[in-house]
Amino acid sequence: MPDDTQDPAEQSTSLASRLRTAREASGLTQAQVAAELGVSRPLLIAIEKGTREASPHELARLAEIYRASLSELLRPTPPPAAIGARFRAVIPAGRRDTDDLSSAVDELQRRADDYLDLLRISGTEPPGRPEPVRSLPALDSRRAEDLATEERNRLGLGDGSIRQLREVLEIEVGLRVFVLPLPSPIAGLFVIADALGGCVAVNSRHPDERQRWTLAHEYAHYLANRDRAEVTRLSYLRQPESEYFADAFAANFLMPRSGLSRRFHELKRTNSDRVTPSILVQLAHTYGVSLQALSGRLEDLGLIPAGTWERLLERNFQPRLAARMLGPEQPEQASDALPLHYRLLAAQLYADGDITETQFAHYLHTDIVGARRAYAELTETADVANDGSPQILDLAEATG
Amino acid sequence: MPNPPLLLDACVTINLVAADPVHQIARSIGLNCLVTRQAANEVGHLRDTTDGETRVTPVNLTDHVRTGAFEIIDLAPGEISLFVELASLVDDGEASTIAAAVKRGIPLATDDRKARRLCAERGLDLPTGTVTLIRRYCEAQALDHAHVSDLLQRISSRAGFQAPRSDPDLKWWNDHQSGTSNGDS
Numbered sequence: 006m007p008d009d010t011q012d013p014a015e016q017s018t019s020l021a022s023r024l025r026t027a028r029e030a031s032g033l034t035q036a037q038v039a040a041e042l043g044v045s046r047p048l049l050i051a052i053e054k055g056t057r058e059a060s061p062h063e064l065a066r067l068a069e070i071y072r073a074s075l076s077e078l079l080r081p082t083p084p085p086a087a088i089g090a091r092f093r094a095v096i097p098a099g100r101r102d103t104d105d106l107s108s109a110v111d112e113l114q115r116r117a118d119d120y121l122d123l124l125r126i127s128g129t130e131p132p133g134r135p136e137p138v139r140s141l142p143a144l145d146s147r148r149a150e151d152l153a154t155e156e157r158n159r160l161g162l163g164d165g166s167i168r169q170l171r172e173v174l175e176i177e178v179g180l181r182v183f184v185l186p187l188p189s190p191i192a193g194l195f196v197i198a199d200a201l202g203g204c205v206a207v208n209s210r211h212p213d214e215r216q217r218w219t220l221a222h223e224y225a226h227y228l229a230n231r232d233r234a235e236v237t238r239l240s241y242l243r244q245p246e247s248e249y250f251a252d253a254f255a256a257n258f259l260m261p262r263s264g265l266s267r268r269f270h271e272l273k274r275t276n277s278d279r280v281t282p283s284i285l286v287q288l289a290h291t292y293g294v295s296l297q298a299l300s301g302r303l304e305d306l307g308l309i310p311a312g313t314w315e316r317l318l319e320r321n322f323q324p325r326l327a328a329r330m331l332g333p334e335q336p337e338q339a340s341d342a343l344p345l346h347y348r349l350l351a352a353q354l355y356a357d358g359d360i361t362e363t364q365f366a367h368y369l370h371t372d373i374v375g376a377r378r379a380y381a382e383l384t385e386t387a388d389v390a391n392d393g394s395p396q397i398l399d400l401a402e403a404t405g
Numbered sequence: 406m407p408n409p410p411l412l413l414d415a416c417v418t419i420n421l422v423a424a425d426p427v428h429q430i431a432r433s434i435g436l437n438c439l440v441t442r443q444a445a446n447e448v449g450h451l452r453d454t455t456d457g458e459t460r461v462t463p464v465n466l467t468d469h470v471r472t473g474a475f476e477i478i479d480l481a482p483g484e485i486s487l488f489v490e491l492a493s494l495v496d497d498g499e500a501s502t503i504a505a506a507v508k509r510g511i512p513l514a515t516d517d518r519k520a521r522r523l524c525a526e527r528g529l530d531l532p533t534g535t536v537t538l539i540r541r542y543c544e545a546q547a548l549d550h551a552h553v554s555d556l557l558q559r560i561s562s563r564a565g566f567q568a569p570r571s572d573p574d575l576k577w578w579n580d581h582q583s584g585t586s587n588g589d590s
Contacts, residue, residue, distance in 0.1 A: 075492040076496050358522060363517075373564075378452070
């Protein structure tokens with residue numbers, strides 16, 4: 006239900022903040038916008054500070070100039086600008102990918118803004134029970150393994166593979182996972198956004214297995230050092246301690262020592278006690294990780310000789326081809342750009358008539374027809390009707 | 406005498422474009438279909454499937470304006486205040502369409518539940534919707550069941566449209582979609 010109880014002063018601050026953000030996103034200066042709007046620059050500055058109210062005509066014109074949606078500019082709460090500010094502190098200026106990275110951060114901020122707006126309209130809280138940050142005496146591999154085991158136990162995951170990793174982290178832990186196109190050398194981003202909690206962006210350009218690794222890696226940042234924004238790169242000249250720790254956590258969380266060792270020995274036993282590439286392919290598939298990550302983990306556990314992965318590569322071993330030839334399908338990975346809870350929340354609000362179809366499309370970052378197709382997918386159940394066609398859940402009727 | 410005007414929101418507009426040929430529909434039902442610039446910007450794309458592959462088909466409303474199917478309108482200065490007020494409740498397309506309908510005193514077409522509620526709150530007559538417009542066209546053209554079925558199928562598959570449960574012509578839509586109509590429902 007829309008929140009009509011917003012304080013007018015807060016709404017005025019929010020509008021001023023959103024107008025400033027929209028102008029910055031459009032790349033226009035205050036002088037350029039003032040000229041377009043036909044007002045003086047000091048007057049525009051006053052509008053952006055909230056000390057002078059914009060008239061309806063000025064608002065409509067500003068939305069046109071910024072090519073922005075007026076209804077989004079009029080949201081009654083300010084945008085989560087802290088996300089950008091936190092990343093600015095950790096993104097070094099002058100790097101080749103700084104501009105692309107800043108654009109990706111802006112995109113993450115927009116998604117977080119949309120999520121907060123959906124929560125505001127619905128009057129609900131995001132899922133998950135936030136865990137306190139862990140105070141660790143050192144960020145080393147032993148602590149990483151202890152923390153991974155502790156988390157697996159807390160979440161009731163046992164020592165098997167985690168097929169629905171994203172759902173577990175979104176629903177149980179309360180991370181907000183967005184899959185966005187990031188610059189290729191960037192694996193992921195992590196930041197704490199007030200009111201929304203831990204937000205993770207995973208690079209949609211990377212393979213599913215790498216995305217799972219990145220998710221587990223960013224989860225470590227959430228648990229151990231969430232006070233600062235993190236940019237996870239694929240490679241470092243010198244890997245920071247926190248990144249080494251997060252990788253060690255990811256290895257232990259995705260491939261726990263006991264379960265992996267047991268499966269490895271079982272497969273080896275049934276293969277006349279030989280370790281062949283097919284065993285590695287099988288295990289990588291089971292755990293939803295890359296062959297390189299699996300080999301590294303087995304080497305660390307002393308189950309295969311050090312340097313096995315390099316030797317396989319020297320022999321022109323092609324992991325993707327091998328995986329296809331040996332049969333196992335790729336791991337199931339929800340690669341939707343937006344969290345499932347976010348999408349279902351938007352669908353429910355649309356079904357209840359609390360947002361329009363076009364607003365629903367905007368929240369899903371698609372067009373009207375894309376939103377209709379997404380709604381049909383979200384409301385299709387695993388059940389079938391008597392004629393064999395898929396059952397469609399009517400959200401409005403089901404909750405009516 | 407010119408045809409009476411009808412304001413269309415973006416959702417109805419894309420349904421009519423999917424029905425193809427949209428100019429025949431507008432002419433046949435004797436309406437001057439108006440689309441606000443804000444709604445026109447929200448129309449988006451159709452999806453066309455060939456040999457199991459779905460592709461995105463851009464909608465160029467300017468082409469349809471040229472054929473006389475639609476007229477794109479800008480809000481008058483006296484309509485801007487209401488547009489801004491409504492834009493805090495609904496998207497820009499619905500806000501501009503409802504603002505124009507209220508200020509100009511002309512009817513509008515929308516299937517959107519929230520937009521229809523807002524129209525009622527603003528004292529507008531009950532809006533018409535996609536299904537009623539299509540039914541009027543089919544009846545005016547005396548289309549047979551097969552042609553109606555093809556038309557509805559195009560709207561469903563290209564625009565992803567499903568008739569709202571509360572639509573007064575839902576039974577007509579379902580009967581023709583499922584192929585059970587005897588033409589008199």
